Amino acid sequence: MTWIGSAVRARGGWLWMVLVVLAGVVVPVTLVPGMGGANDGADAEWSATSDMFAPNDFRAAPYLGNGRIGTMLPPSGGGYHDYGDTARTAFPLQQPRYTGTYLAGFYAEGGPSPQYTQVIAALPAWSGLTVGVAGQQYQADVDPAAINDYRQTLDYRTATATTQVTWTPDPEHRIRLRYDTFVSRSRPDLAVQRLTLAPDFSGDLDVTDLIDTAATRRTSPVTAFADPARQQSVAGVRADGSPDTAFVVSAVDTPQHTVAAALPATSGIRYTTPVTEGGSYTFTKYVGISSTDYGPDPQAAATTAAESGRTDGYNTAHGAHADAWDQLWQKGIEITGRDDYTQWIRAAMYSVLASVRAGDRWSVQPAGLSSDDYGGITFWDADTWIFPTLLALYPDLARTIVDFRSQALPSARANARGYGLPGALYPWNDGPAQRCASPWVCGLTEEHLHNEIALAQWQYYTATGDLEWLHSNGAPVITAIADYLTARVGPKMPDGKYHYVPAAGADEYVTLSIDNALTNGGVMNTMRIAAQAAGLAGLPVDPRWADIAANMAMPPEIAPGVPAEYLGYTGAPIKQADTVLLSYPFSYTAPGYSPVDTLHYYFDRTDPDGPNMSNAVGAILSAEYDPCLTQYYLDQSVQPYVRGPYNFQSEARGDRSGANVLGQAAWIFVTGAAGFLQGLLYAPTGLRWTDTNPRLNPMLPNGFPHGMTIHGLSVGTGTVTVRITSDTTTLTLTSGDPITFDTPAGPETVTSTRPLQIPTRSAC
Known part of the structure; x- marks a missing residue:
């Protein structure tokens, strides 16, 4: 396929070199004879490459995912690597970063916390095939002084990472290595790694397959063993505080004359192969990964996946995987003549698509399945920033987000009952259980979330026209939220208005407030769509909904046409888009309300060091009301946040996403990537999902002169x-x-x- 545009080669200029020098290691690139060409077999228009070995830079690590399994590979090409104490994850864990593997739905109990009840657990590392010779080992912490001819490529189109390197552990031994690794899109429980070796010596060479339990987090061991006769390695873990177990099973194909021996008390097998100078030798591991979320016997499921992969072979497994990704890439955004945007779009789209899977019952977390940033907890990121992007192009993927909320409806109802309220109360942040950890966070923090959940449910219906889905899934969620909010804002006060006390909006520089504009305006919208959804689905319509929609209080103007962020707001800096969201994604109108003046007032006060979603909304709103600014906001939604070598996005321009943040900025920030794409989808088209037909009002940003x-x-x-x-x-x-x-x-x-x-x- 060629429609997305011109080639953009990997970011390898002077700035990236400086960053890697500061990280402590720079190894220049030369081509590796006999081990692939300059682009490692990947299409240069669709790939990004690192040509410097930077083992201690956590951003120099490819992300592989299929929406169920997500994994980070270290720069060495495989295995487990801990980046040490200085590189830490975001709130709430704030722990040292590492190359983790995560399985959607596999969560540990969060322990005593006022904020959440679950946090994502990390599985054993599956991707390492360690090479050993002369008492030295090539693994994630290999001595950089022994590395030459390094090149690691991430091919977005086929979601495959290729690592090529020459390893010289001593003057008598020189080996050219190539790792090709993917997490299968066509088979959700399979991952594959192929290692090709070309030694410049003759003798014995060891390759060790270890399912490394050192990589686990928030788990306890269930089993770890190896079966050399079957060339299988097995490791099982249980999520802390939970009965849920997960298993990782590896089945390896080896060259002829290889001898297998189990490593005592581990899940490792050492394969010893006699090699000849100038020869080529291939080891391929097929890894099955499953948990009790996907069936009662995850060990058997993982074993079946691994053995089926081995039966099919690498070419068949990779071909089916690449075909599945090719189907996804039939959709997308092309900006002619903008090579920078082409690469940014592909990297952003890849990070989103790698984090979601049609038919699975999980939502999308702020970092996807790339790390345990934000604890793998579900926030408004999914409903507000990721969902609209998927809805426009991939409604089957978008459905996972709205269905996650409908499947959690029993928990949300139980949460509300726990506080003596009707309807459904969703927690601001929690794992799949969606339980309230405390009234402070669940009932008082950022309750604008409920309006955004309801809006996403309604938008899915208006975009797809799926009335059966609305009846069974969407309308029950929307009306249950309306029931909760009706109790939450009632009764009507002497001024004839309903008030939200206390409340907090998206501006996280304000803990609590009265009559937050975004929250109250969202309540009006929820009440209107609840009546419509109930009517279409044959559910009861509460007459109070219409009264609340007509009489919900709003804070007074702080400037002509501009509602104050909350009652008593005096113009202080804000962390991220808040009141401007009244105009988009909500369609708030009121006598005297000015969307363009609200846009200007609040963006002038938005912290530029806040999280990187805000500018995407700036692009969408400016396209409607002040088009001269659209290109500026589009540029600002991506350029300050993209990092080499793989062009993924950070949450912040610097180390922290706001002055009050605990922990470092999230990486890879799928929320920001989806926000950037949302800006490109909705700003130039003027696309809005309305109650009748989708609306278009197109404009062309002035930085895209070729369309x-x-x-x-x-x-x-x-x-x-x-x-x-x-x-x-x-x-x-x-x-x-x-x-x-x-x-x-x-x-x-x-x-x-x-x-x-x-x-x-x-x-x-």
Whole structure:
């Protein structure tokens, strides 16, 4: 495929070199004879490469994921690496970073905490094939002085990491190594690593397969053993405080004449192979990973996955995996002539897609499955920042986020009952159990979350038209939230208004407030859509919903057309987008309310060192109300946060995402990547999910003079290609039924035989 645009080569300029020098290790690149070309077999337009070995830089680590399994590979190409005390994770764990493997749904009990009841557990490291010769070992903490000809490539299109290196442990032994590693998209419980060795000596060489339990976090061992006769290694763990167990099973293919021996009291097997100078030798490990979340016998499931992979072989397993990713890449965003945006888009889309899987019952966490940043807990990030991006292109993936909330509805109802309230109370931050840890966090902190959950449920219905889903899933969540909020804001006060006391919005520089504008405005929206959803689904409609929607208090203006963030707000700096969210994703209107003045007022006061989602909303709102600023906000939503060598995004421009943050900024920040993509999807198109038809009001940002194209915009059962140029926006139906859009000229329909053309607004 070539539609996304021109090649962007890996970030390898002077700034990256300086960063790696500061990290303590720089190894320049040369090509490795006989072990692949300059791009390691990957398409240079679709890959990013590190050509310097930086073992202590946690950002120089590829992320592999299939939406169920996520893993970080160290720069060496495999195994477990702890980055030490200086590189720490984000709130709430704030622990040293490491290359972890995570399985969606596998969580430990959080222990005594006022904030959450669960935190994600880390599995044993599966990816290491350690090479040994002359008493030396090539593994994650290999001596950098023994490394030459280093090159590590992450191919976004096939979600494959390739590491090539020449290792010289002593003058008599020189080995060229190549690791090819992927986590299967086609089989969710399978991961594969192939090691190819080319020695410059003759003699015996050891390769050790160890399922490394040193990498586990918040687990206790269940079993660890090896079966050399079957060339299988097995490790099982139990999540702390939980009956849930997970198993990692490895099955290895080895060259002829290899002898296998178990390592005592471990899950490791040492494979000894006689090698000849100039020869090539391949070891391939097929790893099954499963837990009790996916069946009653996870060891058997993991064993079946590993053995099935071995039966199929590397080429078949990788081919099916690459085909599954290719289907995902049929959709996307193309910006002609902007190589920087091309690479940023691909890296961002990859990090999002690697963190979600259609049909699974889990949401998406702020760091996806790349780390235990934010404890793997679900926040509003999923519903507000990640969901809209998926909804526009991948509604089947977006459904996992809204269905996570509907599956947690019994827990949310139990939470509300625990506080003597009706309806559903969702915690601000928790794992899959979605239990309230304390009234302080669950009932008093950032309750705007409920309105965003309800909005996402409604948007899924309006985008897909799936009335059956609304009846069974969406409407029960929306109406239960409305029931909770009705009790929470009632009764009506003597001024004839409903008030939210106490409350807190998205601005985390303010702990508690009265009548937070975002929260109260969101309540109005929830009450309106609850009545609509209930009516469509045949559920009871509470007459108080309409009264609250009409009489919810809002704080007074702090400037003409600009509501104060909360009652008593005096213009202090804010951490991130808060009141501006009234205009998007909500569609708040009121006499005198000015979306453009609200945009300007609050972005002038938003901390530039806050988390990187805010500017995406700035782009979407400015495209509607002040288009000259759209390109600025799009640039600011990505450029300050992208880091080499793999172009993933950090949560913050610096080490911390705000002045009051505990712990370092999250990495890899899937929330920010999705926010950036959301800006590109919704700002230029003017796309809004309305109660009738999706609305378009296109404009072309002034930094994209050659236009842009969105492939696979999904509405109902159909998809369209949207081509935006400076004068005209053209929609072409590529699959499914005709789609009607609300345009500035009124409703217009695109069919298989009639493209739709809409004038493009000027950016300035």
